[in-house]
Amino acid sequence: MYKMTTATYTDKISLKNVDDELKNKGVPMENFLINEKKLQIKVKMPESEEQEIRDILNRHGPTNIE
Numbered sequence: 001m002y003k004m005t006t007a008t009y010t011d012k013i014s015l016k017n018v019d020d021e022l023k024n025k026g027v028p029m030e031n032f033l034i035n036e037k038k039l040q041i042k043v044k045m046p047e048s049e050e051q052e053i054r055d056i057l058n059r060h061g062p063t064n065i066e
Helices: 012-025 047-059
Strands: 002-008 032-035 040-046
Touching: 002 047, 012 032, 012 040, 012 047, 040 047
Parallel strands: none
Antiparallel strands: 002 040, 032 040
């Protein structure tokens, strides 16, 4: 089963760093979407990878994770 998580950041540099780290981990680009205007990234992930992906999202200082 898949879950959707949205993380909000304060700058585009953090978004880029999350993007790079997700790609390096092997997360397919079609499983995440970056909204630069809202400074958000939405990630569709299997429940089995939720903690690892949340660790990546938290590493870059989000203001909110839903």
